[in-house]
Amino acid sequence: MSSIREHRIYPNRYQDSVALMALSAALAELPGVETASVVMGTGANLDNLREAGLGEVDAGPGDLVVAVLGEEEAVARALELADERLAEQPSGDAGDGAVARRTLRTLRQAVEENPAHNLALISVPGPYAAAEALKALRLGLNVMVFSDNVPLDQEIEIKRFAEERDLLVMGPDCGTAIVNGLPLGFANVVRRGRIGVVGASGTGTQEITTRVHQLGEGISQALGTGGHDLSAEVGAISMLRGLRALAADEETDVIVLVSKPPAETVAKTVVEEARTLDVPVVICFLGADPAAFGGDGQGVHFARTLAGSADAAVALARGETPPAESAAPPYDQVRFAPGQRYLRGVFTGGTFCYEAQLLAQDAGIQAASNTPVAGNLALADVRASTGHTILDLGDDAFTQGRPHPMIDPLPRDERLLAEAADPATAVVLFDVVLGYGSADDPISGLLKAIGEANARAGREGRALAFVAHVCGTDDDPQDRSAVVARLREAGVLVAENNAQAAAIAAGMTP
Amino acid sequence: MVAVSKGYLVPAADFAGTVHSVFATACNLTVDGRLLTVHDAAAPHTPTSVRVVSWRPRARAGGPARCAGGILTFGEHALDLRALPVWTPPPPPPPAATVPPAITAAREVARIRERHVEARGIPAVPGLAARAESLLEALTGRPRDVPRAVAGLVGLGPGLTPSGDDLLVGALAVLSRAAPGSAFAGSAFPALAYGVRRHAHRTTDVGAHYLRLAAAGHFGEPLVNLVDALVTGAARAAVPALTQAALRVGASSGADGVAGVLLGLRALGSSPDRKAA
Structure with a gap:
């Protein structure tokens, strides 16, 4: 069948380059289309159209040109598709390549x-x-x-x-919730089940819900409260409401509450409310002393770590006694060069950073951070690490005017490389957060950075330990197992959860 | 909707113009043959932009735009431009110790750009790389061929500001900002600027606007910050962040602009200055 070439001109129509390239690619992929191009009608572009066999086009620089070469029917179909796409995406909409739909x-x-x-x-x-x-x-x-x-x-x-x-x-x-099985914001694909979560912490909720899934149980609802809900001023209005709602929910057998340390009076109110309910409640107030709130009993179980919360909830849902929270599992010690003595944590999840600092403190490590826990040091300059340093790259200090590193991990990869290049660094601890909202491919850049860091360290006679944990499930779009396998292949020690990773990293640090 | 800052070339006097084009978070206004861009404050400064918060443009291309007594009106919008902070770039860096740090950091910039392009799936524009090489050869060895090389790049590529335009703006930024410390840049910048002015009419209105600004030594904030850090070496640790900020401009304009910066740095690196060093 012989080919024909046709073009259409859309006067004074502006679209961004990625949208136009996406449209060109969509047209070129149609069966029977040999080549297609969607460009502004500048002289250079018209020359290119001619050279590509798309013919002479008489257009001006402000005109959008759609040119197609191929079988007659295919060309007609392509021009029709271009028409539809351009009509759907109104003139002048500087979109991101996605076609706008009626909203x-x-x-x-x-x-x-x-x-x-x-x-x-x-x-x-x-x-x-x-x-x-x-x-x-x-x-x-x-x-x-x-x-x-x-x-x-x-x-x-x-x-x-x-x-x-x-x-x-x-x-x-509130960045994370799972409502009636629907992930909202940054959330993971987890099976539905009988454990409900109310979280004042997004990544804390992600860690608990994914671990519950990994342990074979599921989530009834995961409700967020926002980070200020447990302040004295707000008085846990949302957490109390969520707690009561889940207690009344027939599909919820166990409730988990998670937060960084709340205001003491507010925490007491929440705990007292939890003790009145018919369903068991696991409480994880990171960094808080359970004894201050009366400790375990009367339907309440306190957990020190996020993973421990999930473990306890799963045990309670199965009618079992919550297990003791596990210490770091065995690991191979790395032989560091003299002078390598610091732990450097590079986190995208704020609560993971917080929990890692607490567990490092347990191991006697006082770290500096842009978000220091009580007893740790505030970094004078967040761009420069000093001594042991554990960073939350999702904090405002790093995200002003740019995407969160869970969405665009490049800043994390760059910082990880910089930390690894410091001759005093021994252990690099990091997280990878999967799920909806997170980057489609969160580790290709990371693996490249780790490769470069190891190569440089090798040239300089150093050895680095990379310790990580991957928050997610095998059902997430990024597939946790595949991510873990790639990290392990690159020599990263991948722990089961953030608490384990932090404990291992702190233990490895000379 | 509130204006929060404006660029140093936004007219201070009253003016009348038209709405040129309307985007998801930005409007271009035509004023005395130049474009004035009103855009969301999430985007960085340009010399001719007004940054606003919390808005969704409601205006039609071709409609009137007017600024009277410091109040800019167009479409459904009225913006108070009086007493707004004015973004003004710093003067070009002093002529001390310019070229070597730039050459060292260029590799890092190239690596970050490569990852950015890969991560965002930005496809290569056919012919762009070859024409960029022709420009480099002309800049470093055959100054008379610069206008012809520029002609091959102006308007090349899809989009509002075609890739070739963005690349030229990046190269001009390096040569302009390095000119005080480099005899090569001091002569290459006017040669390139001449070629750009001569051929700017061959591209889109928006592309031509930024090309003409660049040919006169005016650039957006991310480009100024990145190029100054590169040619002075003063903020080496900040280069990755500055590179990323420059890459985030537009859909693919940032990547093309940074490609131009790298081309400019290569031109500096093979310049007589560099050979002498």
Whole structure:
């Protein structure tokens, strides 16, 4: 069949380059199309079209040109597809390559379209989030506020407003939830089951839900509260509401609460509430002393670590006694060169960083950090590590105006390489967080960085220990087993969970 | 919607113009043949941009734009430009110790760019690499061929600012900022700028705007920061972060601009200055 070439010109139509390249590729992949190009009609591009056999096109630099070469029917189909795609993505929409679809414009439209809708996810700049949340609450919707930087008085206002209407507010700054099996924000693919989680910590919730999955149990609901909920000012409004909701949920047999240390009076209220429930509650207030809240008993079990919380919840769900929280498993010690003496932690998960600092303290390591736990040191310059250093690269200090390292791991890879290049570094500890929201491929760059770091260390007569843990499941889009295998192949000691990784890394450090 | 800062070339006096183009988070306005861009504050400064927070552009291309008494109006928007902080780039770095640090750090920049391109799946533009090499050869050995080499790059590639344009802007940034400390850059910059001015009409309006600014020595914030760090070596540790900031501009413009920076550095490296060093 002979080929024909045709083109269409869209005057004064602007699209970003990635969108145009994606469209070119989509057209070129159609059966019967030999070549296709979607470009602005600049002289250089028109020359290229001619050289590619796409013919002479009379267009100006402000015109968008779609040119196709191939079988007659295929060319017609390609031009039609281009027309559709360009119509779907309005002129001037500097999109990211994805084709825009018709969307609902307001929450009210969403409720009118389907009155069964009962949860709104709000992600707008912080100063405007409370107003949007109030709109949703007035429509009878529960709310998850992904936005951060929401003023505390507004957080209190929306939470009290929700309380009066028997609704739940997750957040502000709630990055993780699993509602009726649907992952929201940064969350993992876990089986549904009988363990419910209420978390003031996103990665803490991810660690617990994924470990529950790995141990063979599942999650009924995982509700977030936002990081400020357990402050004295907010008074755990969302955590208490979540706790009561899960206690009343027939599908939840065990509840896990997770948070960094809450305000003491608030913690006591939460613990007292937990002791009144008919379902067992596992509480993990990282860094807090359970004795201050009366310790285990009356349906409450305290866990020191995130993994320990999951282990306890699974045991309780099975009618067993929670196991003792395990110490670091055996590992091969690395022979470091003289002068190599420091632990360097490079985390994308804030709670993982926090937990690692606590466990390193247990091993006698006082680390510096951009988010130091009590007893640790604040880094003077977050760009320069000093002594033992454990960093949260997802903290505001590193993410102003850029994506979180769970989304774009490049800054983590760069920092890891920099830490490994320090002759005083012995052990590099890091996390890899999988699941929805996280990078599609979080480790290719990382493996390259580790390869470079090892090569450099080898040239300089040093040996490095890389210790990691991978938060995720085999059902996540990134496939935890595959990620773990690739890391191990690169010589990384991959622990079962963050607590183990931190304990191993601290133990290895000379 | 509130304006939070503006570039140093945003007109201070009253003006009238039209809405040129409207994007998801930005609007271009045509004012006296130049473009003025109103964009989200998440994007970095350019010499001719007004940064705003919390907005979704509501305007139609071709509609009127006006600034009177410091209040800019267009579409459904009214922005108070009075007493806004003005972003002004620092002067070009002093002429001491310029070239060697740049050459050293270039490898690191190239590596970060390579990862960025790979991670984002940015495809190569046919012919771009070969034409960039032609420009490099012209800059370093055949100055008379510079305009012809520039002609091959202007407008090359898809998108709002074609890849060839972005590459030229990156190269111009290096030569412009290094000029005080490098006789080669001091002569190569005007040669390249001449070629760019001559052929800028061959690309899109937006591409031409940034090319003309660059030919006059005006660049966006990420490019200025990266290039200054490279040619002075003063902030070596910051180079990865500055490179990433430059890469994040636009969909693929950042990667093309950084490719231009690398080309500029290569031109410096094979310059008579470098041979003498």
